Each structure stands twice: as structure tokens, then as C-alpha cells.
Amino acid sequence: MATHKTPVVMDLSKQTLVTLRTLKASTDINPGSLKNYEKIGGYKQLKRILKDKVKATDIISEVKASGLRGRGGAGFPTGLKWSFMPRYFDGTKYLVCNTDEGEPGTFKDRDIIRYNPHQLIEGMAIAAYTLGARVGYNYIHGEIWQDYEIFEEALAEARKAGYLGENLFGTNFSFDLYAVHGYGAYICGEETALIESIEGKKGQPRFKPPFPASYGVFGKPTNVNNTESYASIPWIMEHGGQAFQDLGVANSGGSKLFSISGHVEKPGNYEVNMGIPFPELLEMAGGIWKGRKLKAVIPGGPSTAVIPAEAIMNATMDYDSLSKAGSSLGAGSMIVMDDTTCMVATLKRLSYFFYEESCGQCTPCREGTGWVYRIIERIVDGKGKMEDLDLLTDLSNNISGRTICALGDAAATPVLSFIKHFRPEFEYYIQHGKSMVTGK
Numbered sequence: 001m002a003t004h005k006t007p008v009v010m011d012l013s014k015q016t017l018v019t020l021r022t023l024k025a026s027t028d029i030n031p032g033s034l035k036n037y038e039k040i041g042g043y044k045q046l047k048r049i050l051k052d053k054v055k056a057t058d059i060i061s062e063v064k065a066s067g068l069r070g071r072g073g074a075g076f077p078t079g080l081k082w083s084f085m086p087r088y089f090d091g092t093k094y095l096v097c098n099t100d101e102g103e104p105g106t107f108k109d110r111d112i113i114r115y116n117p118h119q120l121i122e123g124m125a126i127a128a129y130t131l132g133a134r135v136g137y138n139y140i141h142g143e144i145w146q147d148y149e150i151f152e153e154a155l156a157e158a159r160k161a162g163y164l165g166e167n168l169f170g171t172n173f174s175f176d177l178y179a180v181h182g183y184g185a186y187i188c189g190e191e192t193a194l195i196e197s198i199e200g201k202k203g204q205p206r207f208k209p210p211f212p213a214s215y216g217v218f219g220k221p222t223n224v225n226n227t228e229s230y231a232s233i234p235w236i237m238e239h240g241g242q243a244f245q246d247l248g249v250a251n252s253g254g255s256k257l258f259s260i261s262g263h264v265e266k267p268g269n270y271e272v273n274m275g276i277p278f279p280e281l282l283e284m285a286g287g288i289w290k291g292r293k294l295k296a297v298i299p300g301g302p303s304t305a306v307i308p309a310e311a312i313m314n315a316t317m318d319y320d321s322l323s324k325a326g327s328s329l330g331a332g333s334m335i336v337m338d339d340t341t342c343m344v345a346t347l348k349r350l351s352y353f354f355y356e357e358s359c360g361q362c363t364p365c366r367e368g369t370g371w372v373y374r375i376i377e378r379i380v381d382g383k384g385k386m387e388d389l390d391l392l393t394d395l396s397n398n399i400s401g402r403t404i405c406a407l408g409d410a411a412a413t414p415v416l417s418f419i420k421h422f423r424p425e426f427e428y429y430i431q432h433g434k435s436m437v438t439g440k
Contacts, residue, residue, distance in 0.1 A: 019231040037118035065241030067253020072226030095136035102186035105333040108257040109227035117154035123233035142184040186357035205405035248274030252318035262336035300330020303410030305417035354411035382433030
């Protein structure tokens with residue numbers, strides 16, 4: 001049994017718990033147990049919707065009113081995405097949950113399946129009813145095996161209790177949900193590559209269109225959402241879409257899980273209202289460690305642009321504010337860097353990640369990410385030339401927008417933003433063969 005051996009201890013006082021609300025309610029050593037979830041009203045919304053035969057259009061309207069946007073990085077309005085699914089289709093429709101979080105600094109979804117798996121199951125069941133799906137898959141990142149086992153145990157609990165399976169609550173609605181173990185490829189976080197992997201094929205992105213809503217798993221209509229998105233649905237159904245919207249700000253409704261890592265005293269996941277000022281969120285994470293100064297922040301994972309300290313300190317954590325600051329919210333994977341960070345060495349590490357994780361299908365990405373990494377490596381090795389900076393910029397611009405999926409754009413973004421904001425560090429490294437920051 002993959003259960004918790006010690007109680008979960010964390011400061012929840014300033015957090016707005018929606019997807020992780022079992023943590024506050026738990027007196028059990030395992031917050032994710034069915035018993036604990038039922039204690040806070042778990043599965044009541046699913047039962048109500050099925051018993052009352054709530055119209056699918058009414059549920060979609062409520063999700064639209066909530067302002068919930070995709071929590072996996074793209075930020076696409078969830079209610080609008082649901083409305084793309086064909087209402088009348090003579091055959092099986094599928095539901096897919098994307099728990100394949102493989103980007104550096106991203107670790108929120110695993111906490112949902114670890115501490116509150118049943119809310120995710122209920123959210124997916126409600127979505128399946130709404131969209132007319134009969135079968136669902138939760139594709140889980142291959143390197144979090146213990147959490148995969150916890151989710152499998154939750155599925156077994158749900159089936160035994162009658163929350164999954166045939167004719168739920170005596171109605172004609174049936175829903176089967178399965179966990180799929182991924183194999184550690186970052187590219188499978190892209191929804192069509194994920195679908196290919198579920199089908200047993202090599203995880204490579206598909207050309208779009210057609211989009212999954214019309215041609216997804218096994219060629220059938222499929223809805224794909226992030227773990228945090230599905231896990232928000234039961235709360236929205238219980239409290240209303242407007243209540244969820246009111247937690248956040250305009251165009252960024254609800255609460256959001258932020259994975260905070262890097263140079264902070266208390267790294268971890270923090271679920272807070274959208275629109276929270278960055279300084280407040282930083283304070284919740286204990287501030288910059290060792291009394292050092294903030295240098296820069298990557299707010300949404302390496303696929304989002306880096307923001308210097310002076311800009312991020314005046315920003316709020318929502319889609320519009322971060323866009324104005326020159327970056328984006330992404331998945332809320334906040335990487336904090338203090339004033340001892342060498343930005344050249346950091347970019348080398350990030351560029352290596354994208355080079356290694358490129359699936360190789362597109363020439364601009366396959367070749368371009370390799371060239372980018374080798375040029376930065378050359379600079380770090382003390383063999384760089386000043387024209388390398390323009391070459392890196394040119395390469396990145398030629399990768400962006402020329403690939404099947406967004407990995408090319410993701411690989412280019414850190415290169416362009418790092419050089420834009422910290423060019424003197426790169427120039428110094430080229431001129432002196434060592435870091436301006438570390439002296440090495």
C-alpha cells in the first residue's frame with residue numbers, strides 16, 4: 001500500500017484550499033482517503049447532478065461563469081473547451097486528464113493525486129457526464145511512481161463504493177476511469193503526444209487540426225484537461241461558478257496552485273487566490289533564503305520568460321499582470337533566483353533540458369535546440385564569441401512558430417528573455433571566460 005507514514009504538516013493559514021481542501025479537513029494520516037473526502041462532502045455533487053439529471057448545458061454555463069482557465073499552462077477557458085465536444089456522436093467519447101507534469105519546477109499535480117485524488121475522480125466523472133464520455137484516462141508522469149500507486153488505490157476505493165462503474169447511483173450513466181503510467185518524456189505533456197502514448201504509440205505531437213475534440217483517443221472525440229482544472233470542478237458545482245470567479249480577479253478566476261522552488265526558505269506548493277501580489281506569495285514561501293536579494297523569477301516554468309526582480313515585485317499573479325510584465329502564468333511553476341545566480345549557467349541547464357526532451361519530429365526543434373545548447377555550452381567553456389549572442393537570438397526566432405507543437409516556442413523563450421534582461425552577464429562571460437557573478 002502506497003500510503004503516508006507520517007501526517008502532513010504545513011502552514012495552511014493564508015491559503016485558499018480548493019483542489020487541496022482535504023489537507024485542512026484531515027485528521028487522518030492519509031488526507032487522500034475516501035473517508036476523509038466524504039467527510040467534506042465528497043461525491044455529493046456527482047450524486048446530485050446524476051439524480052437531478054442536471055442539463056449538460058447548465059453545467060458548462062456554470063464552468064464558464066467560474067472563469068476557470070486551463071491550469072496546465074495554456075490558460076484556455078475550460079468551459080469554452082468543453083463546449084467544443086460534439087453533443088451528438090454515435091460512439092464512445094473519451095476524457096483524458098493530463099498529470100504528465102515534466103517541466104522543471106512543476107510539482108503541483110502530483111500533490112493533488114497524493115492528497116486529494118478523489119476530488120479529481122469526482123471532477124472527471126462530472127466532466128464525463130457533461131460531455132457524454134464513457135471512458136476516462138489519467139495519464140500520470142512516469143517518475144512519480146508512489147503517487148501513481150496512491151491514485152490507483154483511490155480508483156479501487158471509488159469503484160468499491162459505487163462512484164465509478166456501471167449505472168452510477170441507479171442512473172443510466174456509466175463511467176470507467178483508468179490510470180495510465182507515462183514513461184518520463186516531457187513531450188507527452190503536449191495533449192496530442194499524450195494521446196498517442198495512451199494508444200501505445202511513440203509519444204509525438206499530431207498535426208492540428210483536427211483537434212482532440214473531434215479526433216482524439218482512438219480517433220474518437222476527446223476532452224483533455226489538466227489535473228488542477230478537473231479537480232476544481234466539484235468545488236465549482238458546490239459553491240457556484242460566480243463564487244469561484246470571486247476568489248480571483250477579472251479574466252483569472254478562482255484559486256491557483258503555485259509550485260515555488262529555488263532560492264526561498266520554504267519551497268513547496270501554495271494554493272492562493274489568483275491576483276495575489278507577488279511579494280505576498282514570496283513572503284508565504286519564507287522570502288529569499290539566507291538573507292540574500294531577489295534577482296529574477298521564472299513565474300510559470302522554464303517555458304515562460306524570466307522576469308527581473310524590479311518588474312516581478314510590482315506584478316500580481318494572474319494572466320493579465322504577468323503578460324504586461326513580459327511573461328506568462330504558465331502552470332504556476334515559480335522558480336526564484338537570488339543574486340548569487342549566474343544567468344549564463346542557468347540558461348545552459350535550461351537549454352540542455354529542451355534539447356534532451358525534443359521528440360525530434362520537427363527539424364527546427366530537433367536541430368535548433370541542439371545548436372542553442374552547444375553555443376551556450378561553448379560560452380560557458382570560455383570559447384564564446386560576441387556574435388554568438390545574435391546567433392542565439394536568430395536561432396531562437398527561427399525555432400519559434402515553426403514546429404508542430406509548442407516545445408519549440410518553449411525552448412526559445414528562455415534564451416530570448418535571458419539575453420534580453422541579462423545581456424551584460426553574457427557579454428562579460430564571453431570577454432573574460434568566467435562568470436560575472438561567481439568569478440569562476
